[in-house]
Amino acid sequence: MKPLIPYSLLIAGLAALVGGLAFVSMVVGPATAGTFELFSMMTHGEADTAWMIMREVRLPRTALAMLVGMSLGVAGAALQGLLRNPLADPGVVGVSPAASLGAVLALYTGVSVQMPLALPLMGIAGALLCALLLHGLARRGGVLTLVLAGVAVSSLCAALMSLALNLSPNPYAAAEIMFWLMGSVTDRSMDHVLLAGPLILLGWAILGASARSLDALSLGEEAAASLGVDLGRTRTLVVAGTAICVGAGAAVTGGIGFIGLVVPHLLRPLVGHTPSRLLLASALGGGALLLAADILVRLLMFGPELKLGVLTALVGAPFFLWLIFRARTELES
Amino acid sequence: MKPERHMGRPFARRARVALGPLFTLLFGIMIFQAVAAAQTRPQRIVSMNLCTDELLMRLVDPSRIASVTYLSQQSVNAPLGLDGIASKLKINHGLAEEILMQKPDLVLAGRFTAATAVNLLRQLGMHTVTIDPENTLDDMRANIRTIGEAVGESARAEQMIAEFDARLAALQAQIPPGEKPVFADIGVNNFISGENTLYTHIVNAGGYRTLGQALGFDGFRNVTLEQVLSVRPALISTATPWTSPPSISTMALRHPALRAMVEATPQITIPERYTTCGAPSALGAVELLVAARKAAAAKVGG
Numbered sequence A: 001m002k003p004l005i006p007y008s009l010l011i012a013g014l015a016a017l018v019g020g021l022a023f024v025s026m027v028v029g030p031a032t033a034g035t036f037e038l039f040s041m042m043t044h045g046e047a048d049t050a051w052m053i054m055r056e057v058r059l060p061r062t063a064l065a066m067l068v069g070m071s072l073g074v075a076g077a078a079l080q081g082l083l084r085n086p087l088a089d090p091g092v093v094g095v096s097p098a099a100s101l102g103a104v105l106a107l108y109t110g111v112s113v114q115m116p117l118a119l120p121l122m123g124i125a126g127a128l129l130c131a132l133l134l135h136g137l138a139r140r141g142g143v144l145t146l147v148l149a150g151v152a153v154s155s156l157c158a159a160l161m162s163l164a165l166n167l168s169p170n171p172y173a174a175a176e177i178m179f180w181l182m183g184s185v186t187d188r189s190m191d192h193v194l195l196a197g198p199l200i201l202l203g204w205a206i207l208g209a210s211a212r213s214l215d216a217l218s219l220g221e222e223a224a225a226s227l228g229v230d231l232g233r234t235r236t237l238v239v240a241g242t243a244i245c246v247g248a249g250a251a252v253t254g255g256i257g258f259i260g261l262v263v264p265h266l267l268r269p270l271v272g273h274t275p276s277r278l279l280l281a282s283a284l285g286g287g288a289l290l291l292a293a294d295i296l297v298r299l300l301m302f303g304p305e306l307k308l309g310v311l312t313a314l315v316g317a318p319f320f321l322w323l324i325f326r327a328r329t330e331l332e333s
Numbered sequence B: 001m002k003p004e005r006h007m008g009r010p011f012a013r014r015a016r017v018a019l020g021p022l023f024t025l026l027f028g029i030m031i032f033q034a035v036a037a038a039q040t041r042p043q044r045i046v047s048m049n050l051c052t053d054e055l056l057m058r059l060v061d062p063s064r065i066a067s068v069t070y071l072s073q074q075s076v077n078a079p080l081g082l083d084g085i086a087s088k089l090k091i092n093h094g095l096a097e098e099i100l101m102q103k104p105d106l107v108l109a110g111r112f113t114a115a116t117a118v119n120l121l122r123q124l125g126m127h128t129v130t131i132d133p134e135n136t137l138d139d140m141r142a143n144i145r146t147i148g149e150a151v152g153e154s155a156r157a158e159q160m161i162a163e164f165d166a167r168l169a170a171l172q173a174q175i176p177p178g179e180k181p182v183f184a185d186i187g188v189n190n191f192i193s194g195e196n197t198l199y200t201h202i203v204n205a206g207g208y209r210t211l212g213q214a215l216g217f218d219g220f221r222n223v224t225l226e227q228v229l230s231v232r233p234a235l236i237s238t239a240t241p242w243t244s245p246p247s248i249s250t251m252a253l254r255h256p257a258l259r260a261m262v263e264a265t266p267q268i269t270i271p272e273r274y275t276t277c278g279a280p281s282a283l284g285a286v287e288l289l290v291a292a293r294k295a296a297a298a299k300v301g302g
Helices: A007-027 A037-043 A047-083 A095-109 A118-140 A143-167 A171-181 A190-208 A211-217 A221-226 A231-253 A259-267 A275-299 A308-332 B002-040 B050-059 B075-080 B096-101 B115-123 B137-150 B154-172 B198-205 B211-215 B225-229 B248-254 B256-264 B282-301
Strands: B045-047 B065-069 B106-110 B128-131 B182-184 B191-193 B220-222 B235-237
Touching: A007 A047, A007 A275, A037 A047, A047 A143, A047 A190, A047 A211, A047 A231, A047 A259, A047 A275, A047 B096, A095 A118, A095 A143, A095 A171, A095 A231, A118 A143, A118 A190, A118 A231, A143 A171, A143 A231, A190 A231, A190 A275, A211 A221, A211 A231, A211 A275, A221 A231, A259 A275, A259 A308, A275 A308, B045 B050, B050 B065, B050 B106, B050 B137, B050 B154, B096 B115, B106 B115, B106 B137, B115 B128, B128 B137, B137 B154, B137 B198, B154 B198, B154 B282, B182 B211, B191 B198, B191 B211, B198 B211, B198 B282, B225 B256, B235 B282
Parallel strands: B045 B065, B045 B106, B106 B128, B182 B235
Antiparallel strands: B191 B220
16 A cells, blocks of 8 residues: 655654654643743753753653653554554553552552662563563464463453552552552653663664564465564564563553554554554654653643643543544454 | 969960950850851742641741642641641642752652652752651651751740640540540541551540441551441541542442431531641641530530
């Protein structure tokens, strides 16, 4: 199928969008603190504070929104390519709930009070454990086994998180867990970026390595195998790459959904339904969408801050419904 | 001989000469310390927690408060009588960015409030003091001391504690003798308070036991209707301003099984804000409970 616009133009456009939104994200402050307050601070002899806020508060926030959004986009595209199912989402491999569970345990046991970085570290440990488990299954079983195992892991992690909330004797600790699960990039520090960043890049590299095989897979498993594609290896690459980049992201931001599901859908027609091209386009699209959502969270602030994960689901779900409704003839034919 | 005779005088003179500046120096140091204390005392204090808001507003002059939480400007806090101060202060929503812009020299927070923001502020070198949620009245006294010391108002903090204790003792002297009856706090929220919580300690100070104590558990717990019905309370808490929007906790009160008990039992409304913080506001709850005990005793007597 011929793409609507040339691929290079699409990528350039999306990259410019990500860059532009990253700039806006650095410039716009929370509405309650005065959206453009920083500029008046700079011109009124408080440049030091203004720069410090830019460097230490907005930069990590912007970087994380971009990295996590891109991870969700690229992982969603890769999984939809691998499973040849438009309903696939990084959530189906169960790695986000596993990362959240690790973080919740850090909050529940109080380790995060003694050592703040224990929270993302335990989140990453949870994600990697889940990845190892799925890796074992993906090598032996088929795609169906993988998806079902992912669903089982998600449910188990969700149940254990509910258990932690259930047993929490202190309503304040329970509220903290609940707020963390809603997902946010607010007030993260450069430490969080340095912790998750390398793993996220590693995950992207692994997913990128699967691009060619995904193209072949779009012709069907048998056709792909006859073209010399090692299906087991492709599965391992996609699952490991997703687990590492999405898991590391979830470990610092909590649960952020719908980006990985919606973005590949939006961009698929624009890249002419070529899975390998969709990877890069979805990564940029995911980054742009999460940056935009995080900017919106700041502008919509009237009382307590709206959590990023709540906003993406709130906007993402109805949009996804509309998308399905519009494309139902295409899907069902 | 001569030198001996003169020995004393030059020495004394020398001593006098030395003592003069020494006194001046000592006096100078004292003044310097007093000035330094006033200077090192934080002048732009930010509070990120509802409970530290209350303590801060009671301990320091409003001119030294850079901001309190937006929660302190909500109407539920009216029973505290601090509206006049809170409404004039700047507010924060627990975001690091807002707080950095207010350029505080001290940030007060709770252990569980906006932990990511507090960690970030601490990492950026900001002086932060966090307090643990209080589980007893002694925890409350310790927290008042901690905050008092942090803001450079230790004397005022001690005075606050002394006033609290005096007021508490005066109220408790009015409690009629006899075992503490059960106060069923079903209307307060989904959780029922058992042993070792601030809520229970406040209720005990007012001359009652909580439903959770009667059922015999620690901390907060969700309790089934059956368990609630197994205890015959002497007093029931009904909906408070905090729970006035429909919530499951107040719905439970409309259950047919409860209705009979609710109708047969005296009721009381304790503004939620009296029991949320380990602060002098807790006396408001003690006062209401003691009044309820007195009313019950008068009824029996009459």
